[in-house]
Amino acid sequence: MARRAKTDARHEYVCNHWLLQCDAAYHAGSIVPADVAPARSHRSVVTDDHHDSPSATASPPVLSLLLGAALAASAATPAWQEGLAQDGLDWHGVHVGIEHDAQHRYTLAWPYGQRVIAPQPLRSDTASPLFDGLFAMAQDDLALDSVEAIRDGAFDHGQPIPCRCFVTGLKWPYVWTRDLSYAIDLGLWRFDPARSRNGLKFKLSGVRVTGAAQGTDSKPYYPMQDTGSGGSWPISTDRVVWFLGARHLLDDAAFAGDVYQALGATLAQDRQYAFDQRLGLYRGETSFLDWREQSYPAWTADEVGFIAQSFALSTNVLHYQALQLAATLADQHHEAKAATGYRNDAAALKAAINVRFWRADRGMYMSYLGGDGTPYDTYDLLGIALAVDSGVADGERARRTLANYPTWPAGSPVIWPERADQPVYHNRAIWPFVSMYALRAARETQQPARIAHEIASIMRGAALYGSNMENYELLTQGQHVDEGKLSGPVVNSPRQLWSVAAYLAMVSEGVFGLEENGLKGNERVAPKLPTALVPMLFGTRHAITLELPGRRITLQLPAALDGNLLVADQQRTQGNTTTVTLKAVQVADLPLRTDAPLYAPLAPAAPHVQAVGTHWQIRVEGRQRLYLNGMAHGDIDASSTLARQPGLACFSATRIDAQGLESLHSPTVCVGDTNRIGGDWPRQWTAPASGDWRVALDYANDHGPINTGITAAVKMLVIRCDGSAEQRLPIVMPHSVRTQSSSWGRFGTRAGATCRFTLDDGFNMSYLAHFAHYTGGQGGSDGPLNRAVVHDLLIAPLAPGHGSP
Structure with a gap:
């Protein structure tokens, strides 16, 4: 209670109840509803997203409705001009203003509420109170995300867990591997290295099952793949993002030792279970x-x-x-x-x-x-x-x-093309942390228009809602729009950690050019500032300044702005102060792509394939593009025939629209001779011909729901064929709602050879000691679990070139 009282005294935050989704927890964090309109009824939605949340509330704010109603008025003007001014913004009929006093106390106000931001320890000094005030707001958001304990309903029955670290956001008061790691990589290591390091340590774990870590040190450490799709790792394999954050904090010798040990163990394990030698790539879900x-x-x-x-x-x-x-x-x-x-x-x-x-x-x-x-x-x-x-x-x-x-006036979507049948969340959405990574890429490739566009999008989103929100709808930059079953973002959180980090990075890196140079916190100042931003940031000034922990950066304008990008001309450092005199250069900028279609066509149903004599007859609805064994085979209209070739034939189909966009693929249909081998283990089979074979398992895994959990069944299929070296193939059996086929592997043998198949234990996230605290499903506090009900072994001949370049 003492810390909460201190928080209340430190700042004032006023908002409309539906504008920022100010739930009870947010009220406890010193938000007071503005008495400007009656509260609207809340609509409960179940979210099936990366944080395994049971539910969240979402109501359409008036601001988003105004934005949606005024969307038709949007113009294809450069992004930096899209409503941003030095002291506020106008966005589709909504005005947001900002004021400040001599003590650098800022008041951000919009038609239905306001946020008052107390003076912060760090500050930017530019010609724009909006830019400077939002930098102060990001610091305030970060302070609210800085805690002494975390909690999640799926861990320790929702009880507080001591951790002097960052929470993920208002609606996510826990530490998640990818959110924290991306946020640290975007610069949080610079603002609070101790808390950043503590959070990463919390996501590092030893093993609680003796002998489970094959091919690694006797006491390995691994970053955790959080509960996720089909029972987590190795369906999702982006836990290596942990090292993206950890690389910035290697000045601590003990932590650096843990990082190196965990890095070796994790890379060895992913090589064993997730790497495909033939394609040379790692399997797993998009990060x-x-x-x-x-x-x-x-x-x-x-x-x-x-x-x-x-x-x-x-x-x-x-x-x-x-x-x-x-x-x-x-x-x-x-x-x-x-x-x-x-x-x-x-x-x-x-x-x-x-x-x-x-x-x-x-x-x-x-x-x-x-x-x-x-x-x-x-x-x-x-x-x-x-x-x-x-x-x-x-x-x-x-x-x-x-x-x-492609991009739109409000910003850049995280996926393209969008899905016309899905609500807004990752689909048709802007995520500020991704916008910041795009800004980095634009700096790397010297694209001033893109740099300015991403800066404007990050600033606008923070200003419109008085917090660094998790995401925004693409067309309006609304934090929620009402479109029936397509409404969204389905869930949205104020002060989302990686959005906060994105704003801090936009200021320190995107505008002032501060970037890491090598490991252990070495930094350099390398501005790449579009001249289009000079009127907003400099006004009539000659210089702007940024004060960060332990350093001060000043950017000075050149005499002439005869170019589209400002870069360093001269640089001098005295003590902790770096002064950069800029020069204008003209780079061959590439224009923003603003003419792309929004939606892809819907994916078709699976093609219908049946044997007719020496041919396969394939039937689809309308005109579709047919794929065979991973390669485009050609377009067909309603039906076609294909000569039967030796080996497994796997078909999928897509639709192509009038603009040339291709849909996602239909389900795949595989036809051909398949051997089904049941019975006890080891199982035995004699190869009728020489060549490569595809092997999988029919299985069922009901140890958790499709969208979460830590009990994907992971085994190693050991194959010993006469006259051949032992072959070991990882087999993954995600959570399922029915009997289905596991992931498949590839092995080779010669005609007449007898092959014996055994299943060795593999590894899943339930084997990590940290998940002894997991109380949201099986494999946690009730002990590790790596099982599935295995039915037939499926073996089919592979066609020559199946899966080849």
Whole structure:
């Protein structure tokens, strides 16, 4: 209570009850409803998102309704001009103003409420009270997210857990691996390194099952893959994002030792269970975009085996960055052989990403691929930005992939194209933290228009709602719009940690050019400021200043602004103060892509395939594009026939609209001779021919729901065929609502060889000691659980070239 009372005395926060969804917990955090209108009734919605929340409330704020009503008035003017002024903004008929006093106390006001922000320890000094006040507000949001204990209903029965760390946001008072790690990477390490490090330590765990960590140290540490799709890892494999945050905090020797140990163990484990040698990629879900039917085909809502088998751009780039970090740390530990191995693995992964994910006809990297390499005409901004920022995309590809990614006046969507049958959340939405990664990519590729666009979007969202919200609807930048079953964002949280980090990064990095230079907190000042922002930020001033922990940065204007980008001309540092004299340069900027269609066509039903003599007859509804074994086969209209070839034939189909956009794929239908082998283990089979074979298991796993949990069943299928070396294939059996097929592996043998199959234990998240605190499902406080009911072993011949480039 003492800390809460201190919080109340420190600042004042006034808002309308429905404008910011100020629930009881938020009231306790010193928000007072404004008595300006009667409270509206609340509508309960169940969210199926990455935080495993049982429910949340969402009501359409008046501001969002106004924005929606005025959408038709939006104009295709440059983003920095979209309503932003020095002392407020006007956005589709809604005015937000800001005032401040001599003590740097800011009052942000909109038609239905206001927020008063107390003086903050750090400040920006520009010609724009709006810019400076929102920087103060981000600090205040960060203070509210800084806690001594965390809680979540699925851990320790919702009781407080001591942790001097950051919570994820108002509606998410817990620590989640990806949210925290991305937020730290965006700069929170600079603002509170101790709290950042504590949060990362909380997400690092040892193993509670003896002998479960095959091929690693006897006492390994792993970052946790939070509860998620189909029972978590290895359906989702982006836990390596932990190292993206941890790399900034290696000045602490003990923590650096833990990082290096965990990095080696995690990379070895992911290589064992998630790496596909043939394609050279890591399997697993897109990072952060883990509400399946929002960005994957709708049929994955209860069939996540496809996701476990698939490959995501963002997750592979994160693995690339982890391998690069491992090589650097191995060098520092004088482990030359290990460093060379990591470096070679990183180079091979970069090459595979560029071969597999690059789509030349779009000039962009695809978001994900099917398990056999099937291309999907879908894209996500985080994956693309990470590819650029990491150096996976370089040269002209880096410039093109960002420039070709579409944007709208309010900002850049996190996926494109959108899904016409899904509500707003990841679909048709702006997420500020992703906008900040896009801003980084724009700085890397020197695209002033994109830099200005992302800065404007981040500023506008924070100003419109008096907090750094989790996300916004794409077309209006509303924090909730009413569209019946498509309403959304389905859930939204004020002071969302990575949104707060995005605003702080936009100021320190996006405007003032502060960026890390190597490891252990070394920094440099490298401004890349669009001259289009000079009127708002400088006004009639010659200089603007930023005060950060332990340093002060001043940017000085040149005599002439004869260019589109301001960069450093001269730089001097005296004590903790760095003064940069800017110069204007003209770069070959690429225009924002503002003419893209919004929606992709809906995915079709699965093609109907049946054997007719020596042919397969394929029937679809209307004209569709047919895919066979991961490759486009051609367009068909209603029906077609295809000569039967040896091996398994797997078909899917897509629709193409008049603008050339391709839908997501239908479910896949595989036909051909399949051997079903039941009985006790070990099971035995004699190969009728030489070649490659696909193997999977019919199974059922009812140990948790599709959208959460930690009990994906993970096993190692051991294959011993006469005359061949032992082959070991990881098999993943996600939570299921019916008997279905597991992930599949590939093995080779010769005709007449007898093969014996056994199942060895694998590894899942329930084996981590941390999940002894998990009380939201099986495999937690009741003990580890890695089981499924296994039925037949399925073996089918693979056609030559199946899944090949």
